[in-house]
Amino acid sequence: GIQVEQSPPDLILQEGANSTLRCNFSDSVNNLQWFHQNPWGQLINLFYIPSGTKQNGRLSATTVATERYSLLYISSSQTTDSGVYFCAVGYSSASKIIFGSGTRLSIRP
């Protein structure tokens, strides 16, 4: 089946820094989503981005489907950005998605 790899696994930054998280996938996809899991376990939808570029405030994402990767950019990090960031991809008509292993981001004040 399709493989989803995220890097780096862990990232520790000072408040105000910028970061880039990467998601590589092994096959063509029809769905790619980025999620933020906050310290309370809630999964928050950040982007639905099977291709192209989107921006939402300090966050932006780019998916290059032909090269099978997606990037999530976080600018001017805040402590509330801490948590785990997951990439998930879908590849069938069944709407199922497969999650990567996540990037744990810690923003220090």
Place this chain on the structure above:
Amino acid sequence: SAVISQKPSRDICQRGTSLTIQCQVDSQVTMMFWYRQQPGQSLTLIATANQGSEATYESGFVIDKFPISRPNLTFSTLTVSNMSPEDSSIYLCSVVLSSGRIYNEQFFGPGTRLTVL
């Protein structure tokens, strides 16, 4: 997006017992899924909850251990049967909204945090 609620939000159970988790959505949805997130791990799909028919289970998950019901387009239950400490996880439901929305974007409920002693 939709408002998705889960009950209970957390529970502590004894081994050998069963727990039923409910997932309620405030609008009709085409698809509902159940996931497990073991401590410190990513999310793993348990099954697709099919409205009016048996759920479709992923490899490694069986109906006897994780029976699922979906009586209508807004509600589903997942039962964790004959629990052991290895079942301690967060269980999450997710939905794909009906037509008129982005086709297969998934939205997640708040999760049920289960501890088995």
